[in-house]
Amino acid sequence: xxxxxTVALFIxxxxxxxxxxxxxxxxxxxxxxxxxxxxxxxxxxxxAVVPAVLIGQLAGGIVGGVAHxxxxxxxxxxxQDRSVKKRLRWLGYLPRSSDAKVVFILALxxxxxxxxxxxxxxxxxxxxxxxxxxxxxxxxxxVILIKRSREGVISWKGLTAVGLVSAFNKGISGGGYGPLVxxxxxxxxxxxxxxxxxxxxxxxxxxxxxFITYLLTGEIFWLLAAATSxxxxxxxxxxxxxxxxxxxxxxxxxxxxITVVLGIFSxxxxxxx
Numbered sequence: 001x002x003x004x005x006t007v008a009l010f011i012x013x014x015x016x017x018x019x020x021x022x023x024x025x026x027x028x029x030x031x032x033x034x035x036x037x038x039x040x041x042x043x044x045x046x047x048a049v050v051p052a053v054l055i056g057q058l059a060g061g062i063v064g065g066v067a068h069x070x071x072x073x074x075x076x077x078x079x080q081d082r083s084v085k086k087r088l089r090w091l092g093y094l095p096r097s098s099d100a101k102v103v104f105i106l107a108l109x110x111x112x113x114x115x116x117x118x119x120x121x122x123x124x125x126x127x128x129x130x131x132x133x134x135x136x137x138x139x140x141x142x143v144i145l146i147k148r149s150r151e152g153v154i155s156w157k158g159l160t161a162v163g164l165v166s167a168f169n170k171g172i173s174g175g176g177y178g179p180l181v182x183x184x185x186x187x188x189x190x191x192x193x194x195x196x197x198x199x200x201x202x203x204x205x206x207x208x209x210x211f212i213t214y215l216l217t218g219e220i221f222w223l224l225a226a227a228t229s230x231x232x233x234x235x236x237x238x239x240x241x242x243x244x245x246x247x248x249x250x251x252x253x254x255x256x257x258i259t260v261v262l263g264i265f266s267x268x269x270x271x272x273x
Contacts, residue, residue: 020232021057021166025196025236027255027258028179036049051215054211056232057232064202070182072244077095077096125268134266137183138263141179141263143183161184161186162185163202180257181199187254192249192252196255
């Protein structure tokens with residue numbers, strides 16, 4: 001490893017991870033997008049950073065998901081819904097609550113989209129990929145702000161498309177998941193609070209698949225992974241409390257603004273920096 005993880009540096013990484021997880025679990029985006037480049041700048045090797053970020057987000061997602069559920073931001077009932085329409089029974093299983101359905105669909109699409117993304121990565125140029133993700137995130141942020149006062153019924157087709165595209169982005173580039181999943185849920189008709197909570201839970205599956213892949217194919221820098229995990233675990237409950245207390249409309253505006261900023265930043269990084 002390029003950088004030795006001293007006690008002081010361990011504490012610093014844990015604190016940075018705490019800040020990133022607080023932002024991610026309260027807005028539904030920003031953990032990997034922020035933490036990965038920071039750790040790289042600090043001198044850690046990419047193959048040490050990525051699995052450490054994945055396990056950190058995995059740990060934070062589990063704790064955050066429990067906190068979001070207990071605080072009432074989301075309602076997860078994974079018992080089988082036997083009242084679903086016949087045309088959906090070919091899936092074999094659907095959970096009962098609406099939030100559980102969202103998480104289930106996002107997780108299922110996450111696995112499929114990520115695999116497709118990995119196999120497609122070698123055929124797309126870096127500039128084209130960065131431009132595509134930047135434009136998509138920017139557009140979603142703008143749409144959220146335009147429709148911030150509208151509430152509607154969830155479009156399951158739209159949610160499925162969002163799940164596939166966002167996971168494809170994650171598989172092909174390592175980023176572009178949170179802003180699309182959180183923003184896409186809001187555009188599809190979900191509430192802001194449930195969108196953040198559902199994204200936190202759904203990302204657990206994506207991170208787990210990614211981490212297991214690294215675990216089977218390479219060496220894990222466990223001390224760095226411990227630092228990111230500790231910070232994430234500490235931050236997750238406080239982020240869920242923030243989502244519980246904040247006004248839904250203000251949260252939706254904040255998500256829209258942050259999504260627009262991330263889209264613009266992605267495009268600037270591609271063409272200017």
